[in-house]
Amino acid sequence: MFNEREAVDHFVARLRPVLDGLGVTYEVVAVDDGSRDATVARLIELRRDWSELRVVALRRNVGHQTALAAGLRSARGEYVVSIDADLQDPPEVIGEMLTVAREQKVDVVYGVRSDRSTDTSFKRNTAGAYYWMMRRLVGPWVSDNAGDFRLMSRAVVDVLNALPEQRPVYRLVVPSLGFVSAEVPYVRAERVAGETKYPLSKMIKLTVDSVTSFSAAPLKIATWLGLLSFVLCVLLIVGGLIAWGFGAVVPGWTSLYVAVLLLGGIQLICLGLLGEYVGRLYAAAQNRPQFLVAFDTDDSQSSHGVESVELAGR
Known part of the structure; x- marks a missing residue:
């Protein structure tokens, strides 16, 4: 989460019923990416009535992919789902992802955007060009319209955490590992509140990182x-x-x-x-640290008791 105070309450209101209805133990890792508004304060308030909510606040803004790395390193679940707080990716799909992972015995379940009509024409065209270029430069295994909304098994997360990359692009790194995967389509919604945290400048930076990290x-x-x-x-x-x-x-x-x-x-x-x-x-x-955690609301860092589902959110 980065300056998502306006979206936090909407996000929690939709996410918590979904996770409570799964019938499994879970933990939600809310990674605050150096927000300058009251995002962290509101998360602390919500945690009083939701013990499964864990807040990991970074000291400064480090960017989407690095914040996601912080969440993956904090996650302890048997399965880990990464999702943003703007509700463009629906939490209701998490249950379907978990079912597919268990029934089909796959390690990765990608959330694939089947409908992006809520995005602007410019965003759809640039996204299409990005994935077209990545498939030709990186490999055909790059899935169309699969962003960072995905479910991963503990085996995948452990491999990701062991990688030495300083600037990981997980939408390319994860499929490149070769784990057995499946896809779950969903309709991409409009941002629930606030402004986009992914302007053109950051999209260009993501493209540059993608090309230079995966292709010569x-x-x-x-x-x-x-x-x-x-x-x-x-x-x-x-x-x-x-x-x-x-x-x-x-x-x-x-x-x-x-x-x-x-x-x-x-x-x-x-x-x-x-x-x-x-x-x-x-x-x-x-070899500088990618991020520094200002504080973590979880006091038992060595605990590994969460068995089923964990969310690493930014």
Whole structure:
């Protein structure tokens, strides 16, 4: 949750009846991603009447995927469901996910958006382009319209927590592990309250992280651009020699100007692409913690008594 004070009450009002009706023990891990409003205070109030609610507050805003990592590391259930608090992903589907996981004996159940009519045309088109690109760069196992609303078994969560990645993109990491999976379709709803926490800038950042974390395609692009620049340089040299051989007077400033701009632009693009990977190596070498927990309402950190379902929410 990030600045979700307006949505918290609506979220809890729909989530709690669903979980109480499952007939299993559960715990809800509410990860606060450095909210600046009264989100944490309201969660503490709600916890007084809902002992299954656990609040994990991060010291600062670290972003959606890293906050989700904090939730997964805190989760102790046999099954873990990740869901956002804006109610665009319906909590009522959790029961169906759990049933599918048990009956079909699968480790992952993806919530797949069968209808995104509530999203803007721009959001639908950019999301379609994202998944199209990911399937071609990463692999065909990337599911269409499957975000971060999913159920995972303890085996999957343990593997995710053991990964050394600094910037995990779970919608790509989870299917890449190869665990047996199933899908549950649902209709994506409008945000229940507040403003979206995923503007265009964050969508672009997610795309960059997705590409550079799972594919060497940008490096290959840099290679091809380098080859293209080499061919163009050869042609310019040949042209210059021909002009010199015929005794033509060539001022040279135009060709030199174009060549410098062309080669300089290509070099900058290549350096930028390489920089993305070098930056990740730098972050890995620093080995700084991804997040710091300000407090956790659960005082028994070593307990592992929750058996069935746990929610890691952001």
